[in-house]
Amino acid sequence: MAALLEVKGLQAQYGPTQVLHGMDFAVEQGGITTILGANGAGKTTTLRAVCGMVRTRGEISFAGQRIDGLATESIVRLGVAHVPDGRGTFLHLNVEENLRLGAYTRRDKAEVAADFERVYAYFPRLKERCRQQAGTLSGGEQQMLAVSRALMLRPRLLLLDEPSFGLAPLVVQELFEIFRAINVQEGVSILLVEQNASLALKLAQRAYLLETGRVVVSGSAEEIRGNESVRRSYLGY
Amino acid sequence: MDLLIHQVFSGLATGGIYASVALALVMIYQATHLVNFAQGELAMFSTYIAWSLIQAGVPYWAAFVLTASLAFLLGVVIERVIVRPVENAPILSVVIVFIGLLVIFNSLAGWIFSYTIKPFPSPFPEQPLFGNRYVSSHELGSIAITLVVLALLFVFFRFTPLGLAMRAAAQNPVSSRLVGIRVGWMLALGWGLAGAIGAIAGMMVAPTVFLEPNMMSGILLYAFAAALLGGIDSPGGAVLGGFIVGVLENLVGSFLGTELKLTVALVLIVGVLVVRPSGLFGKVHVNRV
Numbered sequence: 001m002a003a004l005l006e007v008k009g010l011q012a013q014y015g016p017t018q019v020l021h022g023m024d025f026a027v028e029q030g031g032i033t034t035i036l037g038a039n040g041a042g043k044t045t046t047l048r049a050v051c052g053m054v055r056t057r058g059e060i061s062f063a064g065q066r067i068d069g070l071a072t073e074s075i076v077r078l079g080v081a082h083v084p085d086g087r088g089t090f091l092h093l094n095v096e097e098n099l100r101l102g103a104y105t106r107r108d109k110a111e112v113a114a115d116f117e118r119v120y121a122y123f124p125r126l127k128e129r130c131r132q133q134a135g136t137l138s139g140g141e142q143q144m145l146a147v148s149r150a151l152m153l154r155p156r157l158l159l160l161d162e163p164s165f166g167l168a169p170l171v172v173q174e175l176f177e178i179f180r181a182i183n184v185q186e187g188v189s190i191l192l193v194e195q196n197a198s199l200a201l202k203l204a205q206r207a208y209l210l211e212t213g214r215v216v217v218s219g220s221a222e223e224i225r226g227n228e229s230v231r232r233s234y235l236g237y
Numbered sequence: 238m239d240l241l242i243h244q245v246f247s248g249l250a251t252g253g254i255y256a257s258v259a260l261a262l263v264m265i266y267q268a269t270h271l272v273n274f275a276q277g278e279l280a281m282f283s284t285y286i287a288w289s290l291i292q293a294g295v296p297y298w299a300a301f302v303l304t305a306s307l308a309f310l311l312g313v314v315i316e317r318v319i320v321r322p323v324e325n326a327p328i329l330s331v332v333i334v335f336i337g338l339l340v341i342f343n344s345l346a347g348w349i350f351s352y353t354i355k356p357f358p359s360p361f362p363e364q365p366l367f368g369n370r371y372v373s374s375h376e377l378g379s380i381a382i383t384l385v386v387l388a389l390l391f392v393f394f395r396f397t398p399l400g401l402a403m404r405a406a407a408q409n410p411v412s413s414r415l416v417g418i419r420v421g422w423m424l425a426l427g428w429g430l431a432g433a434i435g436a437i438a439g440m441m442v443a444p445t446v447f448l449e450p451n452m453m454s455g456i457l458l459y460a461f462a463a464a465l466l467g468g469i470d471s472p473g474g475a476v477l478g479g480f481i482v483g484v485l486e487n488l489v490g491s492f493l494g495t496e497l498k499l500t501v502a503l504v505l506i507v508g509v510l511v512v513r514p515s516g517l518f519g520k521v522h523v524n525r526v
Contacts, residue, residue, distance in 0.1 A: 073418060076417040077417050090408055093401075093404065093405065101413075101416045104398065104416050153416065
């Protein structure tokens with residue numbers, strides 16, 4: 001399988017503080033890759049770097065094309081949807097408007113209409129609340145909305161930043177099942193950043209362990225799950 | 238009684254002008270959280286463009302549309318060339334840039350067109366419409382045009398994808414980029430719209446106050462009061478505020494004395510800020526914490 005996203009020697013910094021010190025990783029076409037690590041390891045920064053939200057050095061290629069240095073909105077237009085840290089909801093707009101914005105770059109009206117039904121089928125709760133101001137949704141519903149908004153782009157690659165954060169275990173379970181469905185049924189590749197390692201390793205095929213901006217362990221998800229010393233020292237379960 | 242009705246109508250007419258300028262202020266405030274002090278001078282300068290076109294023999298309504306379009310372009314260019322570079326500068330620096338623009342356009346108008354007061358034509362007939370005694374055709378016409386502009390803006394922001402994108406970019410620029418909206422252009426578009434709205438206000442007010450480089454300075458103050466009264470982030474509120482300020486100013490002027498006219502604006506500004514800073518229709522947003 002060819003890599004959809006390939007990153008080599010990625011460095012990033014906020015002002016004088018360097019956060020990523022030369023990371024290499026890849027997301028296979030149709031695959032799910034997860035990046036694990038503690039708070040402050042650089043997980044969120046990695047996702048931000050991929051879609052041009054922070055200044056970076058190193059190579060980032062998407063579908064064979066270099067995207068490092070491109071503006072965020074240009075990278076998005078290539079088919080990279082980012083569900084950001086904090087969910088990035090348009091709080092003062094209603095649910096439907098949030099979803100319409102997700103499809104902002106698309107001109108195929110009929111298919112956009114079909115995609116509304118598609119995401120409402122994944123998350124029936126959103127359909128019930130389609131006229132409600134997004135800021136009044138519960139945390140779980142806002143996460144569903146963020147994922148749905150990303151799907152409205154018809155992305156080739158979905159970047160998920162700690163989707164389980166702050167949600168009830170049952171909601172998290174439901175959400176992860178939907179991620180699998182999105183991946184399997186629609187062929188959307190996923191780059192998942194998580195603190196909940198056991199959950200992420202069950203979903204992903206490949207995993208990278210991040211410590212203070214460096215990849216310390218990488219391999220198939222299965223290998224890492226099976227490696228007790230790695231689990232103990234890095235994943236804490 | 239006649240005097241009262243007459244003053245109310247002419248208050249509504251000037252109020253329409255305040256409403257338009259207030260709307261232009263709101264347009265830029267929503268996107269940048271800054272009040273564009275140069276808004277009035279831009280409107281004045283655009284009105285000079287309309288005057289030149291009409292002098293050159295262009296029919297009134299053609300000149301009207303052309304001027305609004307040119308003012309739109311002017312707004313976009315100003316945002317791209319002058320405001321853009323100070324995007325991340327402290328608020329005070331941006332305000333100084335706005336004041337600089339105010340002075341530049343004021344002097345530019347005086348330099349190019351001279352400070353002599355010029356008459357500006359009204360597109361509406363001399364005789365009052367429908368044989369009424371209270372309101373001139375020009376007053377009625379400018380009220381109507383304000384309302385049409387408001388309706389068009391409402392439709393644009395509510396029902397078009399571009400309008401939605403502009404609202405989104407104003408609220409949450411980071412997320413807007415993540416759905417592919419070119420946020421920088423949305424700001425420029427906001428400036429363009431504000432420029433066009435201001436130009437229309439200028440063309441509507443010029444027949445009454447006559448065209449000269451300082452014609453908008455008082456109006457900007459009233460418009461600011463109107464925007465604050467209605468809620469500076471609410472386009473509909475700004476328009477209503479404009480009409481209220483216009484009527485109030487006129488009634489105070491005719492029943493309490495002309496000297497107090499400008500005081501109305503200042504009392505309103507201070508009053509609103511003290512009693513209800515979000516204005517009558519300023520949204521109180523509901524957020525989860």
